[in-house]
Amino acid sequence: MNKIYKLSVVLLSIVMTFTLTLNISAQDDTNIMEADVVVIGGGGAGLVSALKASENGADVILLEKMAYMGGATMLSAGIIPAAGTSFQAEAGIVDTPEQLALDILRPSHYSVRQDLVDTIALNAGDIVEWMDELGVKWNLLTGFLYKGQSNYRMHQAEGQGAEITKVLIDEIYARDNIRVLLETPGTGLLTTNDDRVIGVTAENVSGEIIVIKADNVILATSGFAANDEMMKKYIPEITAAYPRVAPGATGEGIVWAVKLGADVANMDAYQGYAPISNITKDSLDLSMLYRGAILVNTNTARFTDEYLGYSELSAHVINQPGNIAYLVLDKNVAEGTSALEKYEEDGILFKADTPAELAEKIGLDSEGMKEVFANYREAIKVGEGRFNRTKLPENWEAPFYAIEVTSDLRHTQGGIVINTDAQVLKTDGEVIKGLYAAGGVTEGFSSSGGPAYMSGNGLLQAFVFGKIAGENAAANLIEVEKEVSAVSDKVYKDGTYTGLGRGLHGPIEVSVRVSNGKIKSVTVFSHEDTPEIADSAIEKLSEKIEEINSPDVEIVSGATYTSNGLIEAVKDALKNAE
Template sequence: MKNFKKVVGLLLTLMMIFTMGGCSTKAGTDKKGIKDGVYTGEGEGKGGKIVTEITIKDSIIKEIKVIESHDTEGLSEAAIKEMIDKVIANNSPDVDMVSGASITTKGLMEAINSALAKAGANANNLAKVKKVEEKEEAAEQNYDVVVIGGGGAGMIAAIEAKNAGANVVILEKMSFVGGNTMISGGEFAASENWLQAKENIKDSADTHYNDTLKGGDNKNDKTLVRKLADNALAAATWLKDYIKVEFEDELMFFGGHSVKRSLVPKGASGGEITKKLKAKVDELKIPVKLNTKASQLVTNDKGRVTGVKAEKNGKTIMFNAKNGVVMASGGFGRNIEMRKKYNPKIDEKILSTNSVGSTGDGIVMAEAIGADLVGMEYIQTYPICDPLSGMLLYMDDARLVGGTILVNKEGKRFVEELERRDVISNAITQQTGQCTYEFWDENTTKISKIAENHPEEMKYLITNKLLVKANTIKEVADFFGVDAKELENTVNRYNTFAKSGKDTDFNKRGKLTEFGAGPYYLMKAVPAVHHTMGGIKIDDETHVISKEGKVIEGLYSAGEVTGGVHGTNRLGSNAMADISVFGRIAGVNAAKGK
């Protein structure tokens, strides 16, 4: 009898749960069949499951909370907030997606619609509300400094301009800040840093300078490289101490560098940097004008840049800049026509890791007023990217701690794993299927923290059959149709190199780590456009230089929109040093109008 009562009680409880349909409060049903209450729903975002909690009363969506999300921090937060605001303002799930975060917003809307369905609500039967009009921007606005671009370089420039006493505004064409910095790994190359001191790694600004010149085939502007190398440590320290960026207690060894010098932000993601930069922007009360696309640099009769015309909601706004304009709008990796114009080989067949906002707008605007451009043909591909989307793969961090090998379909190594990005990418395109397979073991997974830092990416790759984990080398090889016997031979040969400390096949730099027992991992990858080295010509004080070789007064530039710093090829983790060193200089100089 006792057991019978338990079973009946359990059945009644389950019936109540199903009847409520996920509602956590007592629901009343209106004439449209919509039940008041709080409902949960699920969708699938870029990084995995998105769970929402929606409160409905009198056919009105009162509140939407995201209680679980694994998408890119910063990008997802901004996109989700914009979508939630739209849904609540219109009291309807029938709203436009956010540009640049379509996978995240699609997953969010799946979750919202799932929750609404439990309440019997949809776009057709929710109460009609008067559309809330966005407050219109003033047609003309006055600032000391106008910064174009809300990525890493732009936010850094704005912060330093504000601290130099200027009234500053940031114009960002996307609905969120962060740019390519946010979706990067965020690693920062700085010689003589605090972790090198702990590890007794001998390094210097001169060594960093020489590595960067060599990495760019000596096509770099030497004065810019000198400024970069000499000021990288101060910029990294500024990020750590003033911006409060948290760095991991480890360094990475990026290809092309002669020593291990790259600092790693918390979580091995640029999201840590952009989140902290945005927090400082907010703390300093610097206005950020989102969905505001700069379209034209305005000059006076002497050729000095005095402001920016921008477009928002179909209207033109004039942003006057008393002291200066900082162009920090990013590169052109997503602009296929511009890529083909300067380098026909980098066509639509090659995917891109870049933000959808990387379309070269700033380069076009600067050139229109006479700015010189340099190195536009130099376009870098990152070697280890998602064959489906072009997304940079954070799993590749395993390679940067020295614990992987790259093999081809035949199971053989074909390039030094810590070579320059362009060298590895070019080598990959010569292999069967124009792809590579990255091999590592469980020990490397633990050392690199890739499973800990990027669990959703690992899940995504396994689900899409781009990564396999198995107990034997033969199993991982067979999964992709890689020659298993040859892969076993390659691993055994590499282990002899690890024991002797010298790679006689490819002279791999850094520590050689022997592969141990399984499980083993094998990941398929292809190169994708990652960085455009060319752009606006600047001097080492970030003044924009004209085609006649003169300074364009009132215009400064920093970040990927500029050219000359990296020559033909950017070394990994030099981008963070670039945006930080030159972003800081641009902000201070623009504030002073010097």
């Protein structure tokens, strides 16, 4: 363990005794490392999974592509819901994971996977207590009930997400069985021919290729909010929003897993936030809307019930002309808003004594604004207004204020499908051996599409499945053969040779071209095996034989006869090239 090999000769390619499906052109600066578990991504999911794997005895390598760890977790408010914690007990609050699970399921109208939600709810308390032991200082928020939560169970870390990641990172560096490689992006997964993951490739800051062999790999690379192309493909509706996203969230973990046949789900789900100032881009106090403020677009019209979650509001605001709206508040809402002074200092607050004056100041239609105010007062009187808003203030009186607002995008909520053991699943439900995933890289459970989101789900997903992935990856170590052998240096006579082998249903005929003494191409020009099974095996094996300049390759499982027939045919052809 803990060995780094530096290859001293230039190799055209390398091959493990489990042949790799990745083409690697290894240079003399290729580092070969090994570990029991490799974690890709040093945000919440990666940090927790590395620690949990280490606690369970595994030798871990953690790769982070940025110069620092933390990801979106570091940017977060550090708030997670958990039921049945010691903090709730101290506050005399009785709560259960079952109730938490029901609350999480509700915003999606029960369309998300219940097994994931149950797992989250059952493990959330453990995460809070475990982090408490590590040094995270939690405060149970009892000031107001978070939207959608039926109990006081939001635990916020002092110092928010930045402090959580600091505590976890300090712990990572204190463990002698975890090695951290910063500025070292994972670049792909290494697999056997039958798609068992046996390691990763990466590139260090000097551009050197690193091959890390591992019994298990954990993908903790987060979602794709920072990948414009993927955003345009999967969630075009929120691409105009201000990107308050972690720069590392570029989606490659999802792409690699899909290449191995992994299933994905909820790819158009996301979390955004509105209101944010369209000038400073700072997040604004959401409670202004909950206490009575309204949103008015540039057509001087309201467009939504403002008592929605901040993520749902982000979708409504971004859909307005110019992707903006005005948050309009009255004297009473203003008086309860401690940040109002700051908004004034920032120069984002307009103030007026009448709706017409306010409209004029922000460039909207005066008559329209008078009508909006009159309708709103009427709604307050009858208890329900446009868009069925029933959460209304007691009155609506001068002075009035307006702030130009827009939405931001924070993270995506779709990704790789996993089971409750955090193992990555193929589209047919089969497990991809050796591959685990946790956090934003996986299927979320706030909604099966769109902006529905429950506060705390993102961090919970990262921490709980990080824990599960780390524990299981450490528990299921297998003895992957870690020998590395160079490409064969055998020299053949140049020419094109034909050979014959026996497949499952008949002969396999090949032509092998040798140039400059090396096998340059293997072409099968006839076979009688089932094309759906045989063709991909033939393609893989032919490439492999060319890569290592030898027919001594591992067979493709599930296509044994075709594999052996092809190998036999190539050997037959090469007899004439000796």
